[in-house]
Amino acid sequence: MKLKWPVVLVLACSAVNVHADGRADLNTVARVDIERYAGTWYEIARLPMPFQKQCVSDVTATYTLNSDKTIKVTNRCKKADGSWSEAEGLARSQNESNSKLTVSFLPKSLRWLPVGKAPYWVMALDEGYENVMIGQPDRKYLWLLSRKPQMDETVYRSYLDQAESQGYDLSKLIRTKQH
Numbered sequence: 001m002k003l004k005w006p007v008v009l010v011l012a013c014s015a016v017n018v019h020a021d022g023r024a025d026l027n028t029v030a031r032v033d034i035e036r037y038a039g040t041w042y043e044i045a046r047l048p049m050p051f052q053k054q055c056v057s058d059v060t061a062t063y064t065l066n067s068d069k070t071i072k073v074t075n076r077c078k079k080a081d082g083s084w085s086e087a088e089g090l091a092r093s094q095n096e097s098n099s100k101l102t103v104s105f106l107p108k109s110l111r112w113l114p115v116g117k118a119p120y121w122v123m124a125l126d127e128g129y130e131n132v133m134i135g136q137p138d139r140k141y142l143w144l145l146s147r148k149p150q151m152d153e154t155v156y157r158s159y160l161d162q163a164e165s166q167g168y169d170l171s172k173l174i175r176t177k178q179h
Contacts, residue, residue: 025137026121026123026135026136026137026139026166027123027166028097028099028100028121028122028123029097029099029122029123029124029125030097030099031097031098031099032097032098032099032122032125033098033129034063034065034069034071034093034098035065036129037063037098037125037129037132038063038064038065038071039062039063039147040060040061040062040147041060041061041062041063041132041145041146041147042059042060042145042146042147042148042149042176042178043059043060043061043077043143043144043145043176043178044144044145044146044150044151044156044175044176044178045142045143045144045156045173045174045175045176046059046141046142046143046144046173046174046176047140047141047142047143047168047170047172047173047174048172048174049141051087051105052077054077054079054080054085055077055078055079055085055176056077056078056079056080056177057077057078057176057177057178057179058076058077058078058177058178058179059075059076059077059078059176059178060075060076060077061073061074061075061076061143061145062074062075062076063091069093070090070091070092071090071091071092071101072088072089072090072091073088073089073090073091073103073105074086074087074088074089075087075088075089087105088105089103089104089105090103090104090108090111091103091104091120094119098122099121099122100119100120100121100122101119101120101121101122102117102118102119102120103117103118103120104116104117104118118136118141119136119137120134120136121134121135121136121137122134123135123162123163123166124158124159124162126155129147130146130147130148131144131145131146131147131151131152131155131159132144132145132146133145133159133162133163135163135166135168139166139167139168139169142163142168142170142173144156144159144160149178149179150178160173
């Protein structure tokens with residue numbers, strides 16, 4: 001069967017996954033070892049998210065591997081009045097390499113619903129599992145996390161450059177205060 005050019009062009013474009021807004025899929029790391037990824041991470045920076053508007057400092061995310069291969073997610077932060085806010089969610093891997101997860105912070109009794117799940121894609125992760133950059137394919141939200149309360153400035157700038165090169169607008173980026 002002989003294919004005509006328009007058909008071949010459509011097939012090639014669909015393989016690249018170019019979206020209506022002209023952007024290609026978000027790049028992710030090749031593989032994430034969930035056992036090494038588990039533990040506490042300090043938020044270094046983020047793009048504003050409604051669920052974090054009360055957070056003024058000391059933001060952490062703790063990941064705990066469950067026996068069924070899901071991941072318990074516990075996010076904590078200090079609010080302006082000095083009290084703590086905590087949210088518990090559940091993450092599930094969406095691919096064999098564990099670089100694409102979905103996370104739900106719905107109440108446990110509602111997590112079976114096909115709504116309320118957000119993409120959580122690992123865009124950058126160093127070999128020592130000390131620094132990571134998480135994004136979403138729509139490029140609306142972004143998090144830079146580190147095992148320590150501060151991230152090396154060279155790594156920080158490198159991650160921001162990578163995010164910009166993938167289409168992120170960083171004009172509203174918030175640098176998280178850690179005490």
